[in-house]
Amino acid sequence: MKRKVTLKQIAKELDVSVSTVSKALRNSKEISLDTRTKVQAFAKLYNYRPNNIALSLKNKRTKTIGVIIPEIVHHFFSNVISGIEKEANNRGYNVIIGLSNESFDKEVINIEMLANGSIDGFILSVAKETLLLQDYHHFYETINQGMPIVMFDRVVNEIACDKVVVDDKLGSKKAVAKLIESGCKHIALITTKDYVNVGKLRTQGYLEALEEHKIVPKSSLIIKVEENKDKEVEIEKLEREISTLFDKEKSIDGIFAVNELYAITAMKIAINKGYKIPEDLSIIAFTDGVLSKHAIPSLSTISQHASEMGKKAATMLIDKLEELVDEEKYQTEVINTTLIERDTTR
Amino acid sequence: MKRKVTLKQIAKELDVSVSTVSKALRNSKEISLDTRTKVQAFAKLYNYRPNNIALSLKNKRTKTIGVIIPEIVHHFFSNVISGIEKEANNRGYNVIIGLSNESFDKEVINIEMLANGSIDGFILSVAKETLLLQDYHHFYETINQGMPIVMFDRVVNEIACDKVVVDDKLGSKKAVAKLIESGCKHIALITTKDYVNVGKLRTQGYLEALEEHKIVPKSSLIIKVEENKDKEVEIEKLEREISTLFDKEKSIDGIFAVNELYAITAMKIAINKGYKIPEDLSIIAFTDGVLSKHAIPSLSTISQHASEMGKKAATMLIDKLEELVDEEKYQTEVINTTLIERDTTR
DNA sequence: TGGTGTCACGCAAACGTTTTCGTGTTGAAA
DNA sequence: TTTCAACACGAAAACGTTTGCGTGACACCA
Numbered sequence A, B: 001m002k003r004k005v006t007l008k009q010i011a012k013e014l015d016v017s018v019s020t021v022s023k024a025l026r027n028s029k030e031i032s033l034d035t036r037t038k039v040q041a042f043a044k045l046y047n048y049r050p051n052n053i054a055l056s057l058k059n060k061r062t063k064t065i066g067v068i069i070p071e072i073v074h075h076f077f078s079n080v081i082s083g084i085e086k087e088a089n090n091r092g093y094n095v096i097i098g099l100s101n102e103s104f105d106k107e108v109i110n111i112e113m114l115a116n117g118s119i120d121g122f123i124l125s126v127a128k129e130t131l132l133l134q135d136y137h138h139f140y141e142t143i144n145q146g147m148p149i150v151m152f153d154r155v156v157n158e159i160a161c162d163k164v165v166v167d168d169k170l171g172s173k174k175a176v177a178k179l180i181e182s183g184c185k186h187i188a189l190i191t192t193k194d195y196v197n198v199g200k201l202r203t204q205g206y207l208e209a210l211e212e213h214k215i216v217p218k219s220s221l222i223i224k225v226e227e228n229k230d231k232e233v234e235i236e237k238l239e240r241e242i243s244t245l246f247d248k249e250k251s252i253d254g255i256f257a258v259n260e261l262y263a264i265t266a267m268k269i270a271i272n273k274g275y276k277i278p279e280d281l282s283i284i285a286f287t288d289g290v291l292s293k294h295a296i297p298s299l300s301t302i303s304q305h306a307s308e309m310g311k312k313a314a315t316m317l318i319d320k321l322e323e324l325v326d327e328e329k330y331q332t333e334v335i336n337t338t339l340i341e342r343d344t345t346r
Numbered sequence C: 001t002g003g004t005g006t007c008a009c010g011c012a013a014a015c016g017t018t019t020t021c022g023t024g025t026t027g028a029a030a
Numbered sequence D: 001t002t003t004c005a006a007c008a009c010g011a012a013a014a015c016g017t018t019t020g021c022g023t024g025a026c027a028c029c030a
Helices: A007-014 A018-025 A033-045 A052-059 A075-090 A104-115 A128-133 A137-144 A168-181 A197-212 A231-248 A260-272 A290-294 A306-321 B007-014 B018-025 B033-045 B052-059 B075-090 B104-115 B128-133 B137-144 B168-181 B197-212 B231-248 B260-272 B290-294 B306-321
Strands: A064-069 A094-099 A121-124 A149-152 A162-166 A187-192 A222-225 A254-257 A282-286 A300-303 A332-335 A338-340 B064-069 B094-099 B121-124 B149-152 B162-166 B187-192 B222-225 B254-257 B282-286 B300-303 B332-335 B338-340
Touching (some): A007 A033, A018 A033, A052 B052, A064 A075, A064 A104, A075 A094, A075 B104, A094 A104, A094 B094, A104 A137, A104 B075, A149 A306, A162 A168, A168 A187, A168 A254, A168 A300, A187 A197, A187 A231, A187 A260, A222 A231, A231 A260, A260 B290, A290 B260, A290 B290, A306 A332, B007 B018, B007 B033, B064 B075, B064 B104, B064 B306, B075 B306, B094 B104, B104 B121, B137 B149, B162 B168, B162 B306, B168 B254, B168 B282, B168 B300, B187 B260, B231 B260
Parallel strands (some): A064 A121, A149 A162, A162 A332, A187 A222, A254 A282, A282 A300, B064 B094, B064 B121, B121 B149, B149 B162, B187 B222, B254 B282
Antiparallel strands (some): A300 A338, B300 B338
């Protein structure tokens, strides 16, 4: 098995110096045309490729960006990655992935592993546990060491770095407004506890939409789900809550859920209870994914344009890395949302 | 903004040599306890971390594995990644991702980008276009350069490397047998054209199961879907085909589809046409994902244990990298499948 | 012949490590 | 006083590149 061929080997074989080979390959006119063609032919024959690691060491840049996300088995995040990857590859960068699994420790470990020279900058979405703990030392450290960070979706406002976020409040408002305008009077909200930032913002959007349409919110129409590591038990608990909600509040004619899964869960129960959708009950979910698209009936959603978010984040990071943009100036890009009307709305 | 601190800087600051610092940090007893503690304290204070790139160059290994998959916005692949990542991280490896988007060219480019020193080995699933073109030079080249490859799911048999595959035929057989045993007599198959290897194998499983139960296959019950870059048009076309299938073949009482999406599509049409599921019609899909789990009714599936596949692939690769296993010996690991019975089967 | 230029190439440093092999300074034994 | 070991440290090479600079050879001109 032949190993990778290096400049040194070519040099030895052709009885010239390493520098000559290097220059010849880069077509420097310092080297005679003769030697150049000879070296190039040899290099081609042996399929020479410069060693990236050596280049990285020399250039002090790896042309690699690190992405840390809470989970990858998730339509939103994998779409973001897809967007990042596309933009990065176009601009000659690689993407290296770390998963935090929503754990603070894993987030720290991942960042430390990558920050030591493996990558040029980070794109990340903060783990829930980190948000809960509010311990951001690892972010500060990396930034202090001169490594740029772009946060997306789940960001920490107090940290000075570029950010790409969704306008959660406005998106929710759009959804609820749509429900109201299509005739819903009693709209339930299925959201998360307030410490999850996006949950909070989406709840606000819901409330504002009601207010603007002069509808008085009723707390009995709001379910705040306690998140659980084990999705199964989380959903089971939610099912019970929704079921009792339907039983108690007969007048419900609209549901806005902060994610697909909650919406699908609600829909399943509603169908079981004999609701006709969308005639008796309209449903809209935040976050557009496969689930919504292929549900029966297919679910109307607020799309967050995940891939676009990824692309934007990559653009911002690479612009900063290539100094196309002021190093000290941080931007927050807001990606707008779109209402996708499918079969659960009128 | 302070940059990363290096051995050289510490050495200068403490007025010792670089080698002393290096040894002190590794607690070599060649260095006096005095200097050791001094250096270590200083290093800690300045948060010294050895530069990975320099280490990689020196050690000729990056402790990074490259993963190339056709797409990431896909439950199966993201699950595999998740499995890979878990195992890799446990063993101190990073994971770097490349997406081929099913394109031969992108696959080649990605492999070339990563093969030049950035990673120690590959885990990959071959792009459809590559399988169609049957051009495998990039795989041969990387292997020739001494870089191990583990292929998973979509493998090329003729290439000598480790492989992790699903027993597609057996899995399908299980599914179809289940349908037959629960009383189905006229089972339709929705599969892909034969050049997609997994489609072919799953079709074989279907046929074998019928044969073993003395049922004569009818070609009119088989739909072979032509894949299309644009999933929308692929599915639309499929919908028409399924619709006419139902119209022509009134006796259908079971459906086996080679993936979730085909199954869901069929179910949607069946429900529209008034079939009761599972009473009138049972459905099983190959590939277990969110779609099946949360469909209404939830879909019975054959699970491929994607995460386990990823884990296994990572184990095999790292074992080879760390020479825990004979370099020249290639294995093919078969991950078995499980029938997950949900609400579309009796 | 001496001076000047150009050509074609090699040397060496640099990136940040680790590690082998010295080497100067002790202190003690002979 | 000599010899030797132990000790504590430094120099340098190596990993694979790129690049500024030095230099020998040759040609040309005066």
